[in-house]
Amino acid sequence: MAQFLPLQQAVADNLNDGDTVAFEGFTHLIPHAAAHEAIRQGRRNLTLIRMTPDIVYDQMIGMGMADKAVFSYAGNPGVGLLRRLRDAVENSWPQPLAIEEHSHAAMANAYEAGASGLPLAVFRGYRGAGLAEVNPNIKSILCPFTGEKLAAVPALRPDVTFIHAQKANKRGDVLVEGIIGIQKEAVLAARRSVVTVEEVVDNFDDIHPNACILPRWTVTAISVVPGGAHPSYAHGYYDRDNAAYLQWDEIAADRDRFQAWMSDNVLNARPDDFADRVQNLRSKP
Amino acid sequence: MSATAFTPDEMMTIAASRALTNDDVCFVGIGAPSAACNVARLTHAPDITLIYESGTIGTAPDVLPLSIGDGELCETAVTTVSVPEMFRYWLQGGRVSIGFLGAAQLDKFGNINTTVIGDYHHPKTRLPGGGGAPEIATSSGEIFITMKQTLRGMVEKIDFYTSFGHGDGGDHRERLGITTKGPTLLITDLAIWRPDPVSKEFTVFSLHPGVSREDVQKNCGWVVTFASTLEVTPEPTALELKTLRDLKARTQAAHEGAGKGVSSHG
Numbered sequence: 441m442a443q444f445l446p447l448q449q450a451v452a453d454n455l456n457d458g459d460t461v462a463f464e465g466f467t468h469l470i471p472h473a474a475a476h477e478a479i480r481q482g483r484r485n486l487t488l489i490r491m492t493p494d495i496v497y498d499q500m501i502g503m504g505m506a507d508k509a510v511f512s513y514a515g516n517p518g519v520g521l522l523r524r525l526r527d528a529v530e531n532s533w534p535q536p537l538a539i540e541e542h543s544h545a546a547m548a549n550a551y552e553a554g555a556s557g558l559p560l561a562v563f564r565g566y567r568g569a570g571l572a573e574v575n576p577n578i579k580s581i582l583c584p585f586t587g588e589k590l591a592a593v594p595a596l597r598p599d600v601t602f603i604h605a606q607k608a609n610k611r612g613d614v615l616v617e618g619i620i621g622i623q624k625e626a627v628l629a630a631r632r633s634v635v636t637v638e639e640v641v642d643n644f645d646d647i648h649p650n651a652c653i654l655p656r657w658t659v660t661a662i663s664v665v666p667g668g669a670h671p672s673y674a675h676g677y678y679d680r681d682n683a684a685y686l687q688w689d690e691i692a693a694d695r696d697r698f699q700a701w702m703s704d705n706v707l708n709a710r711p712d713d714f715a716d717r718v719q720n721l722r723s724k725p
Numbered sequence: 726m727s728a729t730a731f732t733p734d735e736m737m738t739i740a741a742s743r744a745l746t747n748d749d750v751c752f753v754g755i756g757a758p759s760a761a762c763n764v765a766r767l768t769h770a771p772d773i774t775l776i777y778e779s780g781t782i783g784t785a786p787d788v789l790p791l792s793i794g795d796g797e798l799c800e801t802a803v804t805t806v807s808v809p810e811m812f813r814y815w816l817q818g819g820r821v822s823i824g825f826l827g828a829a830q831l832d833k834f835g836n837i838n839t840t841v842i843g844d845y846h847h848p849k850t851r852l853p854g855g856g857g858a859p860e861i862a863t864s865s866g867e868i869f870i871t872m873k874q875t876l877r878g879m880v881e882k883i884d885f886y887t888s889f890g891h892g893d894g895g896d897h898r899e900r901l902g903i904t905t906k907g908p909t910l911l912i913t914d915l916a917i918w919r920p921d922p923v924s925k926e927f928t929v930f931s932l933h934p935g936v937s938r939e940d941v942q943k944n945c946g947w948v949v950t951f952a953s954t955l956e957v958t959p960e961p962t963a964l965e966l967k968t969l970r971d972l973k974a975r976t977q978a979a980h981e982g983a984g985k986g987v988s989s990h991g
Contacts, residue, residue, distance in 0.1 A: 466779055466780075466794050466808055467779055467792045467793065467794020467795070468779070468796070468799075491808070492856070511854070512854060512855065512856055513854050513855070513856035513857075514851075514853050514854055515852075515853030515856075517755075517791070517792035517793065517794070518755075518790070518791035518792040519791075519799075521850075521851070521852065521853060522853070525851070526850075526851045529848065529851045530848060530849075530850075530851055532845070541840075541854055543855050543856070543857065543858070543859040543860055544778060544808065544812060544855075544856050544857040544860070545812040545813075545817070545857065545859070545860040547807040548808045548811075548812050548813075549809060549813070550813070551809065552809045552813075563812075563813070563860075564816060564817050564860075564861045564863075564864065565817075565863070565864075566860075567863045567889060567901050567902065567903050568863070568886060568889025568892055568897075568901050568903065569855070569887065569888065569889055570840065570845070570884060570885045570886035570887060571840075571855065571859065571887075574845045574846070582861050585861060588902070589902060617782055617803065618796065618799045619779045619781065619796075619798070619799050619805055620780065620796050620805070621779065621780070621794070621807065621808050621809050622807065622808045622809065624807065625807070625809060649922065651759050652807075672782040673796055675796050675799065679796065680791070680792070680795060680796065682791045682980045683980070683981070685791070685792075699825070
């Protein structure tokens with residue numbers, strides 16, 4: 441049952457060294473505030489899962505928190521490459537990073553399998569694709585009815601999933617709107633889940649009956665962190681900070697500059713700082 | 726006919742946009758394809774269905790998205806579905822007529838690499854990876870590719886098969902049980918290419934205005950085959966150019982204008 445907790449406590453209670461963890465969000469609603477709290481708490485030896493590891497995984501990898509990354513597109517969206525991830529893969533800095541690489545279709549299916557309680561995902565994919573040769577977790581299976589050869593990957597079952605959402609109601613139900621990505625599946629596939637939200641409202645009486653809602657008994661902890669998705673965006677609350685993504689390319693290009701930025705903006709910052717960062721990006725009413 | 730000057734990049738985008746029709750359901754890949762798809766929508770194909778892998782179906786953005794998940798894609802879409810639904814029902818289900826992809830590295834059979842330069846396990850350059858492309862390449866009815874020609878980009882042998890095109894050529898797709906057409910069109914900044922019906926090797930059938938065969942060969946890492954009768958790509962019309970330039974100007978203004986939230990921690 442969802443407990444409302446300060447972010448510091450929600451992260452401390454739910455993320456341990458060595459965990460397999462997903463901080464999900466498909467361009468939209470990326471849980472930056474939660475990830476920054478995990479960085480401040482100095483968790484180590486994590487396996488990081490995410491379809492589209494972008495700035496926030498670049499930061500965690502650059503801070504030496506991850507032993508392994510499971511992903512399907514490791515880029516700074518619309519900008520280019522992830523320079524800290526590259527430095528880890530190409531030069532083992534600050535430590536080696538194992539990678540398990542998939543396609544989006546595989547990751548999406550694997551989360552869905554995890555949420556469905558299945559051991560594997562089956563789909564028509566990876567035909568002729570080089571990943572099937574370098575990733576031992578990509579196998580095939582024959583359809584027992586038609587004989588068609590299909591791709592198979594293991595289900596994703598994170599120890600804990602972190603997401604950011606627009607709002608919770610006072611009971612602890614969570615609403616996700618706009619580009620909903622893979623968040624529902626990532627929460628339902630995980631043993632524990634932590635959701636940061638923009639705000640808490642009395643009830644969801646005015647919400648469309650088919651809206652994407654995570655009932656309170658599927659969520660472990662909720663923390664109210666306005667702006668907590670910055671520099672990604674929260675549909676209906678604030679816009680994507682495209683300039684920050686462009687700037688990250690320069691910040692992450694240099695190890696010293698990266699470490700200085702992390703010190704100023706993460707290690708010596710607090711969850712409350714996120715509200716200021718979206719002040720000029722707030723959606724017009 | 727317009728007498729306005731245009732750049733090779735503009736010619737590429739406009740030539741690519743002309744390949745799309747009103748009835749197409751087009752899965753828009755990240756990068757260069759996005760501009761072409763939206764120019765088509767804003768000119769001759771107003772009812773084209775554009776799909777981005779963030780789950781936005783039938784989107785009509787006023788500015789080009791910086792990422793495939795910008796909010797405007799959702800705000801202007803007919804519907805927005807979850808990512809697993811996107812890949813299962815809509816792509817794997819066979820609803821997409823054209824997958825439009827860009828490429829970091831391309832070979833003459835339309836195989837694409839966006840994963841690594843060098844060895845996979847010890848890469849010289851680690852690129853972002855495939856994202857949705859491996860399945861877009863095999864589940865879309867056919868594939869269009871657009872990229873600028875360079876010797877580094879168009880190579881005899883790609884370092885990694887991120888997305889399968891025609892493999893080693895011929896009937897390689899059929900032999901792998903792939904029933905879709907694969908790459909049927911390549912639009913570069915210099916020319917328009919189509920695969921040979923038998924060998925499946927990309928063949929130049931139209932040169933953009935002012936481009937020579939030598940220009941195409943100089944910027945391509947394999948020995949280029951030209952069709953026996955070469956066409957010249959019609960140059961951009963005034964409307965096409967204006968549409969593209971307005972779109973780019975709106976896009977630039979929108980992306981620069983969003984930067985004010987970062988000053989405190991840049």
